[in-house]
Amino acid sequence: xxxxxxxxxxxxxxxxxxxxxxxxxxxxxxxxxxxxxxxxxxxxxxxxxxxxxxxxxxxxxxxxxxxxxxxxx
Numbered sequence: 103x104x105x106x107x108x109x110x111x112x113x114x115x116x117x118x119x120x121x122x123x124x125x126x127x128x129x130x131x132x133x134x135x136x137x138x139x140x141x142x143x144x145x146x147x148x149x150x151x152x153x154x155x156x157x158x159x160x161x162x163x164x165x166x167x168x169x170x171x172x173x174x175x
Contacts, residue, residue: 141150 141153
């Protein structure tokens with residue numbers, strides 16, 4: 103019985119780890135694919151450029167705020 107219990111324990115742990123890794127991998131692929139499809143579905147390149155400019159500006163603002171916050175600590 104100890105061997106059977108050990109086998110069951112290892113098998114359960116392996117299945118749990120595998121399901122966790124599989125879930126995170128599939129989630130990352132789904133999110134990346136969704137983002138890629140939404141960006142490639144824009145018909146006008148000027149709209150895509152405007153969106154990317156806003157994202158770039160907001161990212162710079164966010165990084166500046168974070169840098170300023172930690173600089174003053």
